[in-house]
Amino acid sequence: MDGENQDRNENPMQAELIYNPSGGQAVIRHELDNVVAFLGRYGWSVDLRETSKPLEATQLARQAVGRGARVVIAAGGDGTVNEVANGLVNTDAALGVLPLGTTNSWALQMGIPSLNPMFPGTQAVRMIAALEGKIAHTLPANYYRKVLLDAVRVLVEGRTVAVDTGELCGGRHFLMWAGIGLDAAVVDSISPKEKKALGSWAYVLPTLESAHRYPGTDVCLNLDGKVVKVSTPLIVVSNIQVYGGVMAIGARACVDDARLDVCIFKGKGFFTFVQHAVKVLSHRVLQDPNVEYYQCCEIVVESPHSLPVHVDGEPFTRTPVAIHTVPSSLRVIVPKVMPANLFQSSPFS
Numbered sequence: 001m002d003g004e005n006q007d008r009n010e011n012p013m014q015a016e017l018i019y020n021p022s023g024g025q026a027v028i029r030h031e032l033d034n035v036v037a038f039l040g041r042y043g044w045s046v047d048l049r050e051t052s053k054p055l056e057a058t059q060l061a062r063q064a065v066g067r068g069a070r071v072v073i074a075a076g077g078d079g080t081v082n083e084v085a086n087g088l089v090n091t092d093a094a095l096g097v098l099p100l101g102t103t104n105s106w107a108l109q110m111g112i113p114s115l116n117p118m119f120p121g122t123q124a125v126r127m128i129a130a131l132e133g134k135i136a137h138t139l140p141a142n143y144y145r146k147v148l149l150d151a152v153r154v155l156v157e158g159r160t161v162a163v164d165t166g167e168l169c170g171g172r173h174f175l176m177w178a179g180i181g182l183d184a185a186v187v188d189s190i191s192p193k194e195k196k197a198l199g200s201w202a203y204v205l206p207t208l209e210s211a212h213r214y215p216g217t218d219v220c221l222n223l224d225g226k227v228v229k230v231s232t233p234l235i236v237v238s239n240i241q242v243y244g245g246v247m248a249i250g251a252r253a254c255v256d257d258a259r260l261d262v263c264i265f266k267g268k269g270f271f272t273f274v275q276h277a278v279k280v281l282s283h284r285v286l287q288d289p290n291v292e293y294y295q296c297c298e299i300v301v302e303s304p305h306s307l308p309v310h311v312d313g314e315p316f317t318r319t320p321v322a323i324h325t326v327p328s329s330l331r332v333i334v335p336k337v338m339p340a341n342l343f344q345s346s347p348f349s
Helices: 028-040 056-066 078-088 105-110 121-135 143-157 182-189 192-213 270-281
Strands: 013-019 044-050 071-076 094-099 159-168 177-181 217-223 226-232 234-238 260-265 291-296 298-302 308-311 314-318 321-334
Touching: 013 028, 013 056, 013 078, 028 044, 028 143, 056 071, 056 078, 071 078, 078 094, 078 105, 078 314, 078 321, 094 105, 094 143, 143 321, 159 177, 159 308, 177 182, 177 321, 182 234, 182 308, 182 314, 217 260, 226 260, 226 291, 260 321
Parallel strands: 013 044, 013 071, 071 094, 094 321
Antiparallel strands: 159 321, 177 234, 177 308, 217 226, 217 298, 234 260, 260 291, 298 321, 308 314
């Protein structure tokens, strides 16, 4: 990492890599030996830690910090990244990401090489990689492996910066977003088996079904003291600009501005949902007259009927919920070249 070079023989980079063997890729363990060997050639000493239950990655990350790890690598999807990040908040250890999950929103946002979850060829590439694992033979021109090793190079060649996180009541942090309402209901309805089999496409049909029947709910928000009352099926609180890897919902979000971006989708019914979707997918969410967009430090959401809440794509709680930003609370490894509008000030100056 830039600015953190060390003598490869006398002072190796101590790192731990945490992976979820069921987190979207049955072939993960088969590929990680290549990752460890690659990093070893650059003077890294990497220990592998496998999770066996939900939220264990957070505990493993905290233990890694206690053992002196300077970098803790999350190998998996958005859920694994979230869990590892929760174990590293307000520590000196840096988060590295190898995007191996169903969706890889953080990697796609930061420009870390990854498979785009919505490209039809992605599932075929993963099937080829899984076949390799079963026949114990490397197939020619494995694009999956190339993308993975390109992501590993970011760990070696990239830079470490401090970014904000969001925190919900109960101490749970998020790196990307918290969703309230329709999207949280969709997340809660999809089984791990469906995600593994279909990837991001597993969300499409449930989203369409929920949009058809999910009503708008009267909600009261307190945004840094400003009270907003609105009928909405969906509220997204963003720390990054993209949502689900492809949708630009947090259009003005920066990861270092000590603020969260709140996008409130107004109205109800399938036709309104389609209008919102067209604006979001065409990166014109700010031009949607049925969207209210705010930037603030603290958010409280209350509703007469309890609404589901997710963090970084994982079910977490229900309303009422309080959310606030925690500035510069997480160190992350990012590529040397990134979209400039993700940072309020230059992270490399």
